[in-house]
Amino acid sequence: MRKANTSRLHDRLHRRLLALLPWLLLAQATLAAPPRTPARPAPAPPAAPAPAATTENDADADAKPRPWPLPPDRATPLPARRPDEARLRELQADPAFQYEEASVDEMSLWDRFWSWVGRLLERLLSTHSGRLTWQYGWYAAIVAALVFAVLKFLQVDLTGAFGRRRRTGLAYDVLAEDIHGVDFPARLAEAEAAGNFRLAVRLGYLEALKHLSDQGRLRWEPDKTNHAYLLELPAGPLREAFRMATRQFEYVWYGELPLTAAQYAPVRAAQRAVRTAADSSAKPTIA
Numbered sequence: 001m002r003k004a005n006t007s008r009l010h011d012r013l014h015r016r017l018l019a020l021l022p023w024l025l026l027a028q029a030t031l032a033a034p035p036r037t038p039a040r041p042a043p044a045p046p047a048a049p050a051p052a053a054t055t056e057n058d059a060d061a062d063a064k065p066r067p068w069p070l071p072p073d074r075a076t077p078l079p080a081r082r083p084d085e086a087r088l089r090e091l092q093a094d095p096a097f098q099y100e101e102a103s104v105d106e107m108s109l110w111d112r113f114w115s116w117v118g119r120l121l122e123r124l125l126s127t128h129s130g131r132l133t134w135q136y137g138w139y140a141a142i143v144a145a146l147v148f149a150v151l152k153f154l155q156v157d158l159t160g161a162f163g164r165r166r167r168t169g170l171a172y173d174v175l176a177e178d179i180h181g182v183d184f185p186a187r188l189a190e191a192e193a194a195g196n197f198r199l200a201v202r203l204g205y206l207e208a209l210k211h212l213s214d215q216g217r218l219r220w221e222p223d224k225t226n227h228a229y230l231l232e233l234p235a236g237p238l239r240e241a242f243r244m245a246t247r248q249f250e251y252v253w254y255g256e257l258p259l260t261a262a263q264y265a266p267v268r269a270a271q272r273a274v275r276t277a278a279d280s281s282a283k284p285t286i287a
Contacts, residue, residue, distance in 0.1 A: 179210040179220060197264035198252055204271040205249040208242070211275050226250065238277040245270045 091097055107115065124130040184207040191200040209229065213220040218232040226246045233239040248267045252259060259267070 179206050179213070182206070182210075184210065192264075195261075197259035197261065198257065200264065201249055201252045201259070201267055201271075204268055205245060205253075208245060208271050208274040212242070212278055215278055217278060236281065238274070238281050241270070241273045241277045245274050 121134075125134060182203075184203055188200055188203050188207070191197070191203060209218075209220060212218050212229075212233075217238075218229050220229075226249075230239065230243060230246060233242055248270055251257060252267065
């Protein structure tokens with residue numbers, strides 16, 4: 001009994017589901033379809049413009065021929081136009097119309113030289129090789145200056161490196177010589193007998209310095225310059241004689257000038273003139 005009721009209940013449910021199935025399918029198709037948009041009406045084509053109505057005047061204007069331009073009249077002379085004199089003077093006096101060019105001063109020779117140097121450096125530094133040459137040239141100059149300073153500090157004689165002859169040595173140390181301890185007559189006789197007239201000029205000049213120092217006319221010092229000795233002498237014949245002897249000595253000794261016997265004679269005479277002028281003048285004493 002219970003089984004029969006259950007089978008009837010199942011049959012009823014089955015029939016109801018079959019009846020609802022078409023409605024479920026229709027609802028699903030409705031939800032899945034895209035919404036429809038209303039169709040817009042197509043725009044109407046623009047109307048063609050109506051042809052302009054031609055008037056009788058327009059038709060007559062098109063029918064009439066256009067006039068040709070007349071040639072210019074070159075035969076009739078035109079009256080000359082002259083500006084107002086008062087207005088012209090007013091404009092000439094107006095500072096706003098005074099156009100004056102600034103005068104450029106001419107460059108001097110010195111300015112032209114430096115301008116030429118500037119252009120030369122500009123052309124040199126405009127190339128790669130020129131810049132390298134300038135850079136390493138400065139380095140070489142700095143190194144050369146440092147080497148020269150060191151050699152001068154060490155008192156290295158560089159005259160032999162340039163092919164100059166070595167100076168003839170004295171029988172005593174030149175840097176630490178004491179003119180009061182030298183027998184100048186004997187040394188002069190030896191130098192003149194050997195034909196070393198350049199050395200004889202040196203000895204004669206030192207002999208003149210010793211004579212002036214013994215008379216108290218100057219103060220002899222090993223490191224003092226010849227010009228300093230000259231300034232210690234008062235103006236007069238003695239100073240001029242010593243100036244001439246100093247000039248000849250520096251020219252022969254420091255210029256390394258070889259002398260002959262004929263050239264040595266006037267130089268020796270100028271040195272003796274210093275001794276003569278000193279003996280003939282008053283003997284001042286220096287402090």
